Each structure stands twice: as C-alpha cells, then as structure tokens.
Amino acid sequence: MSKPRHTLWYLITALSVGGAEKTLVRLANDLDHETFDVTIWTIFDQNPLAANLVDEVTLRTLGVEGITPDEGNHYVTGASNSLDYVRAPVRFFRAVRREEPDLVQSFLFYDNVMARFAGLVSPETVVITGVRSVPNETRWSVETVERTTIRLSDAIISNSEAGARLARARGANPGDVTVIQNGREIDVFREADQGFFREEFGIAPDAPVFGTVGRLIERKGHHDLVAAMPTILDRYPAAALVLVGEGPEREALRHRASELNCEDSVHFAGVRDDIPRILSTFDVFVFPSYFEGLPGALIEAMASGLPIVTTPVDGNRELVENYRHGVYVSPGEPSEIAWAGIRLLDNPELASSLGTAAQRRAQNKYTTDRMVQSISNLYRCLTENEVES
Missing domain, CATH: 3.40.50.2000 (Glycogen Phosphorylase B;)
Structure with a gap:
C-alpha cells in the first residue's frame, strides 16, 4: 500500500537572495517528493533563486511586479503598484479555496497574515506560519496584527528559541510552537x-x-x-x-x-x-x-x-x-x-x-538533513492529526 501524498504549498514574498529564501529552497528540494507534492507561491515575479529549484518543485507566482533597485533583481523593496497588496491575497485565497492544499506554510510577516486568512477559506488546510527574526522594536501596527491573527495558525515554526518566546508572548498556544533550527550542507x-x-x-x-x-x-x-x-x-x-x-x-x-x-x-x-x-x-x-x-x-x-x-x-x-x-x-x-x-x-x-x-x-x-527530517516529522504529525479529527 503506497503512502498518501500530501499537497504542500509554501508562501513567501519572493525567492530573493536572503537567508529565509535560501533555507526554503533547500527544504523544498530535499523533501521526500513521493510524500509531498511541493509548490512554492511567491507574491512578486522577481525570483532569482528559482533557478536553484529541482524539477519536482513547482513555482507559481501571484503576478505582482516588484521594485528591484539592483540589476540582478536580487531583492525586492516593494510593489510597483500598491493596489497589488490587496489583489495578491485575493488571488491566493481563490487558489486555496479552489485547490484545498493539505498544508500551507509561510515564513515572513506579510506572508504569515495571508496564510492565516487562507486557512479560513479552506478549513481543511493545515496552516503553518513562521518566526524568522526577533526585532528589537516592532511597529504598533505589526504587533497588533500579529497578536490578533496568530492563533489562526495551526502550527508555528520558529528557527530560534528567541523566536518561539516571541510567538508565545504574542498569544500563540505554547503547544503549537515548535523550534526547528536552520540547516546547511x-x-x-x-x-x-x-x-x-x-x-x-x-x-x-x-x-x-x-x-x-x-x-x-x-x-x-x-x-x-x-x-x-x-x-x-x-x-x-x-x-x-x-x-x-x-x-x-x-x-x-x-x-x-x-x-x-x-x-x-x-x-x-x-x-x-x-x-x-x-x-x-x-x-x-x-x-x-x-x-x-x-x-x-x-x-x-x-x-x-x-x-x-x-x-x-x-x-x-x-x-x-x-x-x-x-x-x-x-x-x-x-x-x-x-x-x-x-x-x-x-x-x-x-x-x-x-x-x-x-x-x-x-x-x-545544524545540518540540512536534520532540518528537513524535523520539518517532515512535523508535517506528518499535523496531517495525521487532521485525518483523525
């Protein structure tokens, strides 16, 4: 009897040249693709790290044109049209409602908020959000949104103990927060x-x-x-x-x-x-x-x-x-x-x-193998719990 294959969507602003993005590419490439059907969704069209993805990983974009101040499009500073900050979430919510992926995982603030609300349009989808850094100061608006929406996450992955403490302080259920450190080859x-x-x-x-x-x-x-x-x-x-x-x-x-x-x-x-x-x-x-x-x-x-x-x-x-x-x-x-x-x-x-x-x-x-195995184990636990419930 073959193992069930789970639809796994990652959501990130762009595959820019940065730490979170490099970690995501490594994770997506190294997962067991017989178990997970992996798609990476990006908000912006500029994705220089896309060339590093293996064939088994699908890249889909929400079609937002970003402002890229360097010739290599190595990072994006924002959308060229501010209305796209409204259009992009609507497009993603429609895709989630239509295709009902088993898991959606996000990493950064804007992506996290989108993923949490996406879970409302597809209640069967397991939503995993992330904590990637612990700022010394946070804008009032960001802190308010985080505290208001954080419990919409089914699980939260922090790459550090400091990030896990931050998530719990913002109101996350302690049992929903897992620390999985980054890994490298x-x-x-x-x-x-x-x-x-x-x-x-x-x-x-x-x-x-x-x-x-x-x-x-x-x-x-x-x-x-x-x-x-x-x-x-x-x-x-x-x-x-x-x-x-x-x-x-x-x-x-x-x-x-x-x-x-x-x-x-x-x-x-x-x-x-x-x-x-x-x-x-x-x-x-x-x-x-x-x-x-x-x-x-x-x-x-x-x-x-x-x-x-x-x-x-x-x-x-x-x-x-x-x-x-x-x-x-x-x-x-x-x-x-x-x-x-x-x-x-x-x-x-x-x-x-x-x-x-x-x-x-x-x-x-801090090896890649350890990181991928830990995250795979969490995915399996979450999907098994979803089936049982």
Whole structure:
C-alpha cells in the first residue's frame, strides 16, 4: 500500500537572495517528493533563486511586479503598484479555496497574515506560519496584527528559541510552537577550495581578510564593521574587508569607507554563488547584527571553521557561545569589533580553536538533513492529526 501524498504549498514574498529564501529552497528540494507534492507561491515575479529549484518543485507566482533597485533583481523593496497588496491575497485565497492544499506554510510577516486568512477559506488546510527574526522594536501596527491573527495558525515554526518566546508572548498556544533550527550542507563549506578569490579582488596572498555575508541593510551592522577598519589597519596595514551581498546600504557604505580613508581596503563582492570558496579565504568572520532569528550566514561561517566575531543577540547567541565558538562584541560598537578582530589575528591558536569548535558544533546540530527530517516529522504529525479529527 503506497503512502498518501500530501499537497504542500509554501508562501513567501519572493525567492530573493536572503537567508529565509535560501533555507526554503533547500527544504523544498530535499523533501521526500513521493510524500509531498511541493509548490512554492511567491507574491512578486522577481525570483532569482528559482533557478536553484529541482524539477519536482513547482513555482507559481501571484503576478505582482516588484521594485528591484539592483540589476540582478536580487531583492525586492516593494510593489510597483500598491493596489497589488490587496489583489495578491485575493488571488491566493481563490487558489486555496479552489485547490484545498493539505498544508500551507509561510515564513515572513506579510506572508504569515495571508496564510492565516487562507486557512479560513479552506478549513481543511493545515496552516503553518513562521518566526524568522526577533526585532528589537516592532511597529504598533505589526504587533497588533500579529497578536490578533496568530492563533489562526495551526502550527508555528520558529528557527530560534528567541523566536518561539516571541510567538508565545504574542498569544500563540505554547503547544503549537515548535523550534526547528536552520540547516546547511556542512561538508560543502568544510571542504571548499580557496580558488582565486584574493586575486580577483587584488588582495595580497598573506593579507589578513575580515569578511561577512548578508544583505547590506542597516540592522546587519555593516557600518560598524567599516568603522572598525581604520583601527584594524593601524595594527595590520594590509588587512582587507570583504562584504558579500547586496542591499540599499551599499552606496552609503562606500561613502563611509571613503570618509574613513579605507576605501582601498573595503571590497564589495556583491551577490555570489560561490560562498564556500569565498569563506575559505576569510581569516575572521564578523557578524555584528542588531537582531536576528537563526542566521544561515553564521552557520555557514561555523561550517567553514572560521573564528567568529558576533553580537550576542537572539539566534547569534544560540549558535555561538562566547570564547567557545567565537567572540562577542556589543551591537553598534566598532571599537569592540576592531579589538576582537585584532585579538584573533594576534592569537592564531585561539582563533584556530574557536573555529574548530564552531565547525564541530555546526556538524552536530545544524545540518540540512536534520532540518528537513524535523520539518517532515512535523508535517506528518499535523496531517495525521487532521485525518483523525
């Protein structure tokens, strides 16, 4: 007797180049497609990560044209027509009512609200919403909508313990909240070759390289990292900083580096598809964000065996323990970033031990296989409960 095949719909704003989107692509690709008939719905038409989907995954879009400030359409800042914020949910609700998928899972605020109301038009559909980050401050309107609608979710998946606490504080039934951490293909990062990355950016073979990966947005702390460079260069004049990613802060960061007379040492790598190779070139990975969920970029740095400098916020703290896998610095403190980075370069044995411990932790706790298996188990539990009820 064959196993029942469940219709599983994912809903996300766009398959942009970001942590949540990369995690979704990996999850959709690696699920058992004999058990789950997987479709990804996006609100916007611009989906650069769609090329990474396997043939078994269907991509459907709600047809909204987004504003994309970079040539590669790597991220979307909003809809070109504000009326589409009304049209898109209506189109999705009609599709849900017509096709009645077994499961709908969403990840981000706007998608979560849509998914919760979609459950009202198809009561047999199991709705799973997500918590991907824990902001330091939330707009009153967002907080009100979250508290009003959160119990419409049949289940909530948080990628961090901090996110689970936030969901419960907003009124979610504690029994409906599950923590499933992000995962990555650890061996891909552990075994990466350095290639010619230094040569590509004109970085000397023996120059110490600081770097980070993430969207160039204010909360990621890139401005603090750039501001730390003059102090680092005083101690290590050949040092280089590599910022991997795109975002609205790119030009402001360039301007800041120029103001600090360190523009020749700061390299903007843009969006890359060879992250393991780039990370293998770094000597220190710096992740000075102001708030997070459970950042995939930090897991990738751990998998690469890099010594890490990071802020002890939310998911960062869950991944990296101070002086066990990396070094903590306070958010918004360039002087602390410089001090921590210099200390790791001055103490290669400490840097090596932290990197080795971080890599071991990633291998043991944050693999793609573990993430996919945990989520698959939850899906099966939810669908079995639905059949029984």
